[in-house]
Amino acid sequence: MAVYDPKSMKADEFINDGEILETLAYAEAHKNDAELIDRLLEKARPKKTDTGCVCAGLTHREASVLLACEIPEKVARMYEIAEEIKLAFYGNRIVIFAPLYLSNYCVNGCVYCPYHLKNKHIPRKKLTLEEVRAEVIALQDMGHKRLAIEAGEDPVHNPIEYILDCVSTIYSVHHKNGDIRRVNVNIAATTVENYRKLKEAGIGTYILFQETYHRKSYEELHPTGPKHDYAYHTEAMDRAMEGGIDDVGLGVLFGLELYKYEFAGLLMHAEHLEAVHGVGPHTISVPRVKKADDIDPAAFDNGIDDETFIKLAACIRLAVPYTGMIISTRESEQVRQRMLQVGISQISGASRTSVGGYTEAERPHDTEQFDVSDQRTLDDVVRWLMESGHIPSFCTACYREGRTGDRFMSLCKNGQILNCCHPNALMTLAEYLEDYAGPETKALGYRMIEEELKRIPKEKVRAIAEQNIRDIRSSNRRDFRF
Numbered sequence: 498m499a500v501y502d503p504k505s506m507k508a509d510e511f512i513n514d515g516e517i518l519e520t521l522a523y524a525e526a527h528k529n530d531a532e533l534i535d536r537l538l539e540k541a542r543p544k545k546t547d548t549g550c551v552c553a554g555l556t557h558r559e560a561s562v563l564l565a566c567e568i569p570e571k572v573a574r575m576y577e578i579a580e581e582i583k584l585a586f587y588g589n590r591i592v593i594f595a596p597l598y599l600s601n602y603c604v605n606g607c608v609y610c611p612y613h614l615k616n617k618h619i620p621r622k623k624l625t626l627e628e629v630r631a632e633v634i635a636l637q638d639m640g641h642k643r644l645a646i647e648a649g650e651d652p653v654h655n656p657i658e659y660i661l662d663c664v665s666t667i668y669s670v671h672h673k674n675g676d677i678r679r680v681n682v683n684i685a686a687t688t689v690e691n692y693r694k695l696k697e698a699g700i701g702t703y704i705l706f707q708e709t710y711h712r713k714s715y716e717e718l719h720p721t722g723p724k725h726d727y728a729y730h731t732e733a734m735d736r737a738m739e740g741g742i743d744d745v746g747l748g749v750l751f752g753l754e755l756y757k758y759e760f761a762g763l764l765m766h767a768e769h770l771e772a773v774h775g776v777g778p779h780t781i782s783v784p785r786v787k788k789a790d791d792i793d794p795a796a797f798d799n800g801i802d803d804e805t806f807i808k809l810a811a812c813i814r815l816a817v818p819y820t821g822m823i824i825s826t827r828e829s830e831q832v833r834q835r836m837l838q839v840g841i842s843q844i845s846g847a848s849r850t851s852v853g854g855y856t857e858a859e860r861p862h863d864t865e866q867f868d869v870s871d872q873r874t875l876d877d878v879v880r881w882l883m884e885s886g887h888i889p890s891f892c893t894a895c896y897r898e899g900r901t902g903d904r905f906m907s908l909c910k911n912g913q914i915l916n917c918c919h920p921n922a923l924m925t926l927a928e929y930l931e932d933y934a935g936p937e938t939k940a941l942g943y944r945m946i947e948e949e950l951k952r953i954p955k956e957k958v959r960a961i962a963e964q965n966i967r968d969i970r971s972s973n974r975r976d977f978r979f
């Protein structure tokens with residue numbers, strides 16, 4: 498039987514079923530232990546230092562106790578601390594991105610995804626490079642600067658060369674004042690060699706959702722195709738890092754398995770990356786199973802309600818304080834609003850989850866990967882964020898300044914990221930307002946920028962940011978960054 502070892506390179510040892518079951522039993526036994534819960538909350542709370550702020554995080558076992566806890570005032574305190582942590586490290590900024598679906602050809606049999614091989618009635622589509630250009634122009638014309646590309650696994654239709662060509666096409670398009678400055682990649686688990694090629698192509702984060710950490714369920718949910726191999730999939734992030742990719746993004750598809758099991762597995766994966774590579778996950782995504790062609794979420798009986806979902810997100814924020822947390826348009830405006838208060842730092846906006854969706858006048862549904870709950874325009878999302886006190890940020894500076902992996906993490910852990918994130922957010926927001934915003938959003942945005950500029954502590958940084966924003970407003974000069 499596999500023994501738990503976070504430093505092991507074997508999936509069954511760093512995501513160890515026995516350790517997860519013991520963790521769940523421990524959490525259940527201690528869920529009403531108010532004294533222990535108070536100690537854990539105190540441990541998770543951000544602490545001020547001479548240079549900024551630090552957070553201790555929580556182990557998978559500690560965080561599982563909090564997730565199991567049902568004492569209302571303790572849960573309320575978890576939410577407060579989650580927000581404190583988010584504000585300490587990411588301030589009131591929310592980074593915005595959009596997914597770009599390249600191809601829905603797929604050889605896998607994932608039972609929760611409409612792109613599975615046996616779905617014979619979904620139209621199959623793969624963008625040509627000309628179509629990629631057209632999609633990118635449509636995204637740039639909305640104001641997007643950061644994309645996550647998505648493609649099914651298909652060595653014939655979507656080989657790595659196709660993905661690499663798409664990445665370089667995306668970076669090459671500069672329509673009016675637009676450009677895409679960071680391309681994150683969400684494609685199937687692959688080889689070290691292919692990860693190296695992606696790194697050389699200049700990708701941002703490599704994202705791969707585990708879907709479920711429960712091996713048996715994983716194998717049943719992925720009955721056919723290369724994705725059936727649990728160990729190959731689970732060990733993918735280690736290969737990505739071996740291939741030189743510093744920033745990796747984890748995620749679970751909540752609803753497939755028991756959420757407490759997934760939560761412990763997810764945190765063990767983060768601990769493993771930290772133990773082996775010295776850097777935890779750059780991002781963690783929290784998608785839930787949604788309706789789609791051929792997919793009924795009711796068929797998966799581990800669905801979680803909104804309250805549990807919010808508690809889960811708060812507990813992830815407490816356990817992995819430095820990670821970027823992502824919520825997509827799978828969720829409604831109401832759920833996204835609540836999630837913003839418990840630690841989410843990135844959201845997608847105006848997403849179309851179909852291949853070629855952005856160039857269509859109407860939102861197409863025939864090739865959608867999932868139903869989009871939040872269907873607002875990017876301008877609506879930007880205005881909504883500002884109305885609730887968040888600065889919409891189109892910043893991509895860190896990656897382009899070489900602040901990735903452990904360099905990003907050590908800056909973040911020292912609270913130093915605050916010295917560049919805030920002015921970068923304001924400058925990229927000014928670009929958005931100048932080039933893409935509607936009149937109401939523009940007026941609100943500049944009022945926000947004026948107020949937020951005053952909050953930049955360093956006079957010199959403030960003066961440079963003010964000058965750059967004046968330049969953005971009076972010329973076509975763009976892409977200023979700290």
Ligand code: SF4
Nearest residue numbers: 603605607610613649
């Ligand atoms: S989840 Fe990914 S691998 Fe599975 S069927 Fe869908 S596109 Fe293919």
Ligand code: SF4
Nearest residue numbers: 892893894895917918
């Ligand atoms: S400065 Fe870096 S961490 Fe801050 S918002 Fe920009 S890219 Fe993100």
